[in-house]
Each structure stands twice: as structure tokens, then as C-alpha cells.
Amino acid sequence: MKAAVLFQKGEMPQYVDFPDPIAKNHDEVVVAVKAVAIKHLDKSRASGKHYSTLKLTQKESVVGGDGVCTLEDGSRVYAMAVNGMAAEKAVVYKDRMVKIPALLDNMTAAALPNAVIGSAMALRFKADIQPGDIVLINGATSFTGRVAVQIAKYYGAKKVIVTGRNPGSLAELAVLGADEQVSLLQDDTQIVEQLARIHMQTPIDVVIDYLWGHTAELLLSVIKGDGSFTNQIRYVSVGSIAGDLIQLSAASLRGTDLQLTGSGLGSWSKKQVGLLFSDILPEMFELAAAGKLKIETISVKLENVAELWDLEVSGGKRLVLSVG
Numbered sequence: 001m002k003a004a005v006l007f008q009k010g011e012m013p014q015y016v017d018f019p020d021p022i023a024k025n026h027d028e029v030v031v032a033v034k035a036v037a038i039k040h041l042d043k044s045r046a047s048g049k050h051y052s053t054l055k056l057t058q059k060e061s062v063v064g065g066d067g068v069c070t071l072e073d074g075s076r077v078y079a080m081a082v083n084g085m086a087a088e089k090a091v092v093y094k095d096r097m098v099k100i101p102a103l104l105d106n107m108t109a110a111a112l113p114n115a116v117i118g119s120a121m122a123l124r125f126k127a128d129i130q131p132g133d134i135v136l137i138n139g140a141t142s143f144t145g146r147v148a149v150q151i152a153k154y155y156g157a158k159k160v161i162v163t164g165r166n167p168g169s170l171a172e173l174a175v176l177g178a179d180e181q182v183s184l185l186q187d188d189t190q191i192v193e194q195l196a197r198i199h200m201q202t203p204i205d206v207v208i209d210y211l212w213g214h215t216a217e218l219l220l221s222v223i224k225g226d227g228s229f230t231n232q233i234r235y236v237s238v239g240s241i242a243g244d245l246i247q248l249s250a251a252s253l254r255g256t257d258l259q260l261t262g263s264g265l266g267s268w269s270k271k272q273v274g275l276l277f278s279d280i281l282p283e284m285f286e287l288a289a290a291g292k293l294k295i296e297t298i299s300v301k302l303e304n305v306a307e308l309w310d311l312e313v314s315g316g317k318r319l320v321l322s323v324g
Contacts, residue, residue, distance in 0.1 A: 002088050003087030004321070006060065007060045012305075029091070034067070036064040036068075037297075043309070067090075077098060086302060101285055108288055112288055118210075121268060122263035124155070127206040127234040131155075131158075135159070135161070137160065140173055141169035142210055149176050162182070163215065182195060205233060212246060213244070230257045237261070238264065
């Protein structure tokens with residue numbers, strides 16, 4: 001079969017012939033792959049920089065962790081691969097499959113799940129979002145951030161505040177449900193003043209942070225208490241595009257009713273992951289099929305993976321490999 005194969009960490013995957021995969025037990029099944037989204041997670045794992053790959057030994061492997069495929073009976077499902085997905089065939093876990101609605105196209109079905117995982121899991125299980133919550137999404141102009149805005153509103157957020165650097169994308173977020181935008185192109189003083197004004201008017205309940213780094217320091221300085229009673233704030237780190245380390249004042253923890261946590265591989269329980277496949281993804285697929293959850297994709301052929309692997313996709317879109 002043809003596949004996108006990584007031979008060395010940090011290199012581009014190559015479109016080459018690769019042995020057909022074989023299911024090793026009754027919990028696995030071989031499928032025909034139709035579409036695979038290329039995500040920041042895939043690139044980070046391929047480079048060896050993601051925390052989930054630090055202890056893995058290097059060997060040639062198929063890139064991509066999930067996608068749209070068909071079973072022997074022709075039914076379409078979204079599934080997670082056992083050992084790579086960007087190929088004509090893959091082995092997937094039987095308990096990590098979700099049926100795709102007839103009205104949902106392959107490109108959308110392949111691109112949406114990672115963003116749902118990066119937003120719904122944080123909102124539901126880490127932030128415990130409640131109807132009426134005020135939600136701030138730090139780095140909302142990304143593909144996942146745009147999905148997070150829509151899901152936060154779907155889960156009942158009274159107000160969604162977004163931050164980002166791209167003026168055009170920030171403006172577009174208003175159409176997707178964002179109520180207030182904060183440009184990170186401002187200087188630190190302006191950012192803090194605007195966030196403080198918002199927090200004073202409508203105290204922030206939930207922060208979903210895709211940036212971390214210096215922007216997290218600014219946010220934490222804004223919500224830091226002064227000794228008086230504060231509302232509970234659930235701060236969830238999901239990404240670290242702006243930097244992996246921050247300086248955190250102990251006063252932020254002592255002076256604020258602050259719950260600081262993260263959402264990512266290794267942070268969820270087995271029950272929560274089970275709910276992702278049984279409840280969350282099916283619900284989000286139906287919303288997308290009905291046009292109530294909107295994303296944009298760019299479709300390219302699997303054979304062009306080496307040329308497009310490092311393509312910078314702007315405007316909150318996602319690159320999707322079309323297979324076959």
C-alpha cells in the first residue's frame with residue numbers, strides 16, 4: 001500500500017510503499033482510509049518534541065493518528081489508529097470508532113475530532129462548564145480555538161471572550177459566537193487594562209488557554225485577588241504555542257479561588273475518554289452535519305504530503321489529506 005512514512009524524527013514524511021497493516025487481536029480491525037487531518041499534534045509527535053514521544057525509540061512509521069475510514073460493510077466511521085493513519089489502509093481500535101452521519105463530508109469528519117478533543121474535553125471535564133459561565137479562550141483564532149468558541153456557547157456560556165493576534169480572524173469569531181475580542185497585538189499594559197475591565201464587569205469563570213507562555217502570565221495577573229472574596233475560576237491549559245514555562249506568583253494561588261489544571265493526553269480518565277466516543281463526538285458530528293458547528297478545511301492528496309507537511313495554514317483552517 002501507499003503511505004506517508006516518517007523515517008527519522010524531524011524529517012518530512014515520504015509518500016512510499018509500505019507493508020499492509022495486520023490486526024493483531026480481536027480489539028482491532030483493518031480499514032480503508034479516506035481522509036486524515038494533519039494537526040499540530042501530528043507534527044509535534046513526528047518531530048519528537050511532544051511529551052508523549054520523549055521515551056519512544058525511533059523507527060519508520062506511518063504518520064497521523066486518526067481519520068475517516070470505511071469498514072468491510074462500507075460504513076463510514078471516524079477512528080483512531082493503532083500505528084498510523086495516513087495510508088491507504090490502517091488498523092484501528094474497535095472501541096475508538098464513531099459512525100459518521102450521512103450528511104457529513106469526509107474532510108469535515110476528519111478535521112473536527114481533534115478540535116473537539118482539544119475543546120470539549122477541557123470545557124466539560126476540566127472546567128466543568130455550567131450554563132451562564134463567562135468563558136475566556138486564549139488563542140481563539142486557531143482551528144481548535146474557533147471550535148471552542150462554538151462549543152462553549154453550545155454548552156451554555158453566557159459570554160465568550162477571545163484573544164488572538166490576527167485581526168481578521170478575531171473579527172470572524174464574532175460570527176461564531178464570541179462576544180468580546182482582545183487583540184494580543186496591543187502592548188502588555190493595554191492587554192491587562194482591557195482584560196481587567198472585562199473581568200470587573202463580568203467576572204471570568206473559565207479560561208481555556210491554547211497559548212500559555214507570557215499571555216498566561218498576563219491573564220493570571222488580571223484574575224489575581226486582592227484579599228477580598230473572589231469567584232471560582234477554572235483555568236485549563238490545553239496548548240503552549242507561546243511558551244512552555246511561566247512565572248507564577250504564589251499570591252495568585254493564595255489570593256484567588258483558582259483551579260489550575262490541564263487537558264491533554266494522560267490527563268483524562270478512562271471513563272471520560274469513553275464518553276468522548278459514546279457521547280461527545282457523535283453529538284458534535286450531528287451538529288456539524290446540521291450546519292450548527294462550522295469549520296473550514298483545505299483538502300490535498302496523500303501523495304503530496306512531503307511538499308505540504310510544513311505548510312502554514314492561516315485563517316483557522318485545517319489541512320486534510322485525501323486518500324484514494
